Amino acid sequence: MPEMIFRVRWPDGKEANCYSPSLVIQDHFTPGQEYPVRIFLEKAETALGEASERVRARYGFPCSRALGQLQVIRQTCVPFLNRPDAQVSVLSFSF
Template sequence: MPEVSFQLEWPDGKSSTLYSPSTVILDYFRPGDSLLVSELEERGVEALRAASERVRARYGFACTRADEEESQLRQWVSRYSPDDTVRVLGQPS
């Protein structure tokens, strides 16, 4: 199953990587997107859960890494105001 990662640029200029075990995340994010932190959290959680379900459908078990990514995403989001803006950059180098 193809993996996808995006580099995120947070309001304070810090960056992090958002990993997905499935390309389904491309239905939720594209490089160049600018989103409110609240929207990033909502879409990110939905995308990671969809990706985990794709893994389950193919291999018979959910992706624990997607669960870890959701937890990490929520930690990052908690550092900022819901109305702040996050940029979705390309794949990490």
């Protein structure tokens, strides 16, 4: 399966590379787009869940790395969830 990295900028200005085992991320995010934290989190849960399920369908087990990345995203979003102005920017995709 083709893996990809999607680079994000958190509301505090920090940037991070996020992993996906599948290109399905492209169906949920657009580089250059900003998303309210709650929307970003919902989209990440959906996209990384789908990516993990694609791995399960192909190899018979979910992708622990995708699920781990989702956990990191959840933890990073927590401090910003009560800030309605907080946005996450999707900066780029790399393959």
